Each structure stands twice: as structure tokens, then as C-alpha cells.
Amino acid sequence: MSAATITDGAGPSIWDAAHEVDARRPRSRQTQLGASDTVCGRRAAYLLHGVPPTDHPDKRAAILGTLIHNGLLESARTEYGWLVERSVRDDLIRGHVDVVQLDAATAARLPARHRPTVPADVLTVEDVKTKSTHLWNHVLRYGATAAELRQVHLYAAVLHEVGFQDIPGQRYLARLGPLDIGRIRFRFINRDSGAEHIQEIEFDPQRAAEAQWWVERVREIRDPEDMPRDFNGPGLDIICDYCPFRSRCWPGTAPGIPEQTALIRNDADREQALIEYVKGHELASQGDRIKKFARKKLDQAPPGIYGPNKLSWRGGNDEEKDDVEAMVDLHEIAGIPVPMRPDVDRMVKNLKAAGLPVPRRKTGKKTPAVINIAPA
Ligand code: SF4
Structure with a gap:
């Protein structure tokens, strides 16, 4: 969808304004890598090489996330005195850390008016993430993704090695120098329900070094097309x-053909893709057997929380279906004509019973190609 949207006769959509504001945000124009740009190696390489974007995807969900994010951070700043959206920069990245909560010892080194209302027990770097409901269970079960962990470790690494950036408005923070980070915290907010979920891990300098190595690898690439993709592509x-x-x-190669087909250039690529397909099939069959066995065993289990999982049941109610006879009666009583539609199944049966051919015509569409793989 294009950024500009016109509503039915009621003037421009409010999203036009939101897209304009978003386009002016520094993050949308920078060509230097920010930690939030490190979600995919290939994408990071495009950004670093100043490649102009080729697509303009619908950004409404992302803008909503940013608005909620900014509102919550501003409340935390005014109510708790947390340090929010403070700038960091080193040789590898630049950006803004969502939240830094200083511990009492570090806070004591600041002028009194800059100290937080309640210091943290250990110096904590926090990342606030908004998520939609359909991702929420995944968040509760698995927590931050590898890319989210990399992003926050990059910020924590700058704070650990350099400290806050020395720029107007935060020079008093820069004077603290390198910080002794104790903890990393993710605060996930459900964009639909407002539910909040916290994930905390100890700051690990080794993990931070790995995140830095990831960025260095991207920076060393001469041609962004040489950078491996971290995702499997559209669809x-x-x-x-x-x-x-x-x-x-x-x-892409042609309309209607999956873009991923461009990755197959010769028989060796085909051989490898077939091996991957068979492997995926084996894993799926094995997973299906495990799931079905467990489902049978759980058939009479009452709802409840069992270790890391919560069990609940849906269904089990009397099934209902349309009562055609009652509908016909009601039509007759109300004087509404009963719709008469040719019954295709009945006609096919009639023709077959009478030994007559069943006529067929082409629809102009193609049947889906079904892959068939057998041992050679
Ligand atoms: S792999 Fe996906 S996320 Fe990465 S650059 Fe390509 S299209 Fe973008």
C-alpha cells in the first residue's frame, strides 16, 4: 500500500500525516548503521552502502509501535527519572538506548538534580518492544529474538566501553565514562491489550563482542549483494x-513465480534444495508423531498450569448446522421465494448413472504444481 491514503470523501487520512512525520525522523534518513538496523545482514549492508530503498511498505503498524513506545518512555522519564532515548556512539554504531536505569553508586556521581527517583539494584540497560497479539505467545515462550538480543548488546557494549555520547544535553552523563552494566532487560508491551512481559538477562561482554563482530562483518563487505540474507524472502x-x-x-523472475527460484542456478542447487526438502519433511513427520502421541495422552487432562505450559480447552459444545427444512418453511410462511440453485453434485451423479459424459470446460486458471519426491 502506498503511504498516501485518501478516505471516503472525508479528506486525507490521518496516516498521511503520520507517514510524513515518520519520514522526517532521523532514523529514517540515516545511512550510518543504528543498532535497530541490525536485524538482517543484507539489509544492514544496503543501509551502510547508502543503497536507496526500492520499496515503500505499509508502515502503519510500525508507526503505531513507535508512538506507543515514545509515550511510555516519556512517562517513565517524567515519573521515575529514568534515562530514556539517550545517545550512544562508537566506531561501529550510533543510536539511542531506550532506557538506562542507573544503580545507586553510579547515580551518586551525578549532580543531585539528575539522579533517578529510585535507583536500580544494578545498572540496567532496557529495551522496550511493542508486539501484536499474534506474536505474543511466541514472546512469552521464547523471549527476545536473536536480532533483538544483538541490538541491545550493541548498545550495552558502547555504554560498557565508551559510555554516553558527549553531546549537548547529556554531557553530565558522558562524564560518567564507561559504565559497569549489570543487567539487560526487555520490556515487551502487547500493542492490542497493553499486557507487559519482562525478560531479564545478565550483561555478558562475550555476547556483546559477538554482536560487534556481526557489525564488523557487515562493514567489511564491499558489495552488499555478497552479504548473506538472514531471512527466507517474501511470502x-x-x-x-x-x-x-x-x-x-x-x-524475482516473472509474475506469479516465487522470488526464491532465483536461488537455483544449476543441478547442484537443485540437489541441495531436494535434500533440504526431504530433511524438512522428515522433521515435520517426526514432530507430527510426537504431537499426536502427546495429544492422545492429554485427552482427559483438566485445564491448569503444568510447569512452563498452561493447558486450556476449547470446543466440546453441541454442534449446530443450518436447518434447511425449517428455512424452507419460514420462507413459505413469510412469502419469500425459495432460492432454486442447480445442484452440481446431484447432476454429476445423475449423468454418471445414466451413462452420459460429464461435461468439463477450462476455467483459464492453472492447477497448483504439487511436488513429488522419491528416492532416485
Ligand atoms: S533478506 Fe529480507 S530483510 Fe534481509 S534485506 Fe532481503 S528482503 Fe530485506
Whole structure:
């Protein structure tokens, strides 16, 4: 969808204004890498090389997330005195850390008017993420993704090695120098219900070094097309569907043909893809057997919380279906004509019973291609 939307006779959509504001945000124009740009190696390489975006995906969900994010952070700043959206920069990245909660010892080194209302027990770097409901169970079960962990470790690494950026408005923070980070916290907010979920991990300098190495690897690439893609492409990974470099990264071959076909150039590629397909099939069959066995065993289990999982049941109610006879009666009583539609199944049966051919015509569409793989 294009950024500009016109509503039915009621003037421009409010989203036009939101897109304009979003386009002016510094993050949308920078060509230097920010930690939030490190979600995919190929995308990071495009950004670093200043490649112009080829696509303009619908950004409404992302803008909503940003608005909620900014509102919550501003409340935390005014009510708790947390340090929010403070700038960091080193040789590898630049950006803004969502939240830094200083511990008492570090806070004591600041002028009194800058100290937080309640210091943290250990110096904590926090990342606030808004998520939609359909991702919420995944968040509760698995927590932050590898890309989210990388992003926050990059920020924590700058704070650990350099400290806050020395710029007007936060020079008093820069004077603290490198910080002794104790903890990393993710605060997930459900964009639909407002539910909040916290995930905390200890700051691990080794993990931070790995995140830095990831960025260094991207920076060393001369041609962004040489950087491996971290996702499987349009139609398979939603991040690619909404990526501003989608057409550049996955140019496609012809309309209606999956973009991923461009990855197959010769028989060796075909051989490898078939091996992957068979492997995936085996894993899915094995998973299906495990799931079905467990489902049978759980058939009489009452709802409740069992270790890391909550069990609940849906269904089990009397099934209902349309009562055609009662509908015909009601039509007759109300004087509404009963619709008479040819019954295709009945006609096919009649023709077959009478030994007559069943006429067929082409629809102009193609049947889906079904893959068939057998041992050679
Ligand atoms: S389309 Fe997908 S794989 Fe390509 S750069 Fe964007 S996110 Fe990465």
C-alpha cells in the first residue's frame, strides 16, 4: 500500500500525516548503521552502502509501535527519572538506548538534580518492544529474538566501553565514562491489550563482542549483494514482505513465480534444495508423531498450569448446522421465494448413472504444481 491514503470523501487520512512525520525522523534518513538496523545482514549492508530503498511498505503498524513506545518512555522519564532515548556512539554504531536505569553508586556521581527517583539494584540497560497479539505467545515462550538480543548488546557494549555520547544535553552523563552494566532487560508491551512481559538477562561482554563482530562483518563487505540474507524472502518471512529493499534483494523472475527460484542456478542447487526438502519433511513427520502421541495422552487432562505450559480447552459444545427444512418453511410462511440453485453434485451423479459424459470446460486458471519426491 502506498503511504498516501485518501478516505471516503472525508479528506486525507490521518496516516498521511503520520507517514510524513515518520519520514522526517532521523532514523529514517540515516545511512550510518543504528543498532535497530541490525536485524538482517543484507539489509544492514544496503543501509551502510547508502543503497536507496526500492520499496515503500505499509508502515502503519510500525508507526503505531513507535508512538506507543515514545509515550511510555516519556512517562517513565517524567515519573521515575529514568534515562530514556539517550545517545550512544562508537566506531561501529550510533543510536539511542531506550532506557538506562542507573544503580545507586553510579547515580551518586551525578549532580543531585539528575539522579533517578529510585535507583536500580544494578545498572540496567532496557529495551522496550511493542508486539501484536499474534506474536505474543511466541514472546512469552521464547523471549527476545536473536536480532533483538544483538541490538541491545550493541548498545550495552558502547555504554560498557565508551559510555554516553558527549553531546549537548547529556554531557553530565558522558562524564560518567564507561559504565559497569549489570543487567539487560526487555520490556515487551502487547500493542492490542497493553499486557507487559519482562525478560531479564545478565550483561555478558562475550555476547556483546559477538554482536560487534556481526557489525564488523557487515562493514567489511564491499558489495552488499555478497552479504548473506538472514531471512527466507517474501511470502515466507514477514520481515522481507515489509523490507524497504525487498525488490533489490529478491528481484524475482516473472509474475506469479516465487522470488526464491532465483536461488537455483544449476543441478547442484537443485540437489541441495531436494535434500533440504526431504530433511524438512522428515522433521515435520517426526514432530507430527510426537504431537499426536502427546495429544492422545492429554485427552482427559483438566485445564491448569503444568510447569512452563498452561493447558486450556476449547470446543466440546453441541454442534449446530443450518436447518434447511425449517428455512424452507419460514420462507413459505413469510412469502419469500425459495432460492432454486442447480445442484452440481446431484447432476454429476445423475449423468454418471445414466451413462452420459460429464461435461468439463477450462476455467483459464492453472492447477497448483504439487511436488513429488522419491528416492532416485
Ligand atoms: S528482503 Fe529480507 S533478506 Fe532481503 S534485506 Fe530485506 S530483510 Fe534481509
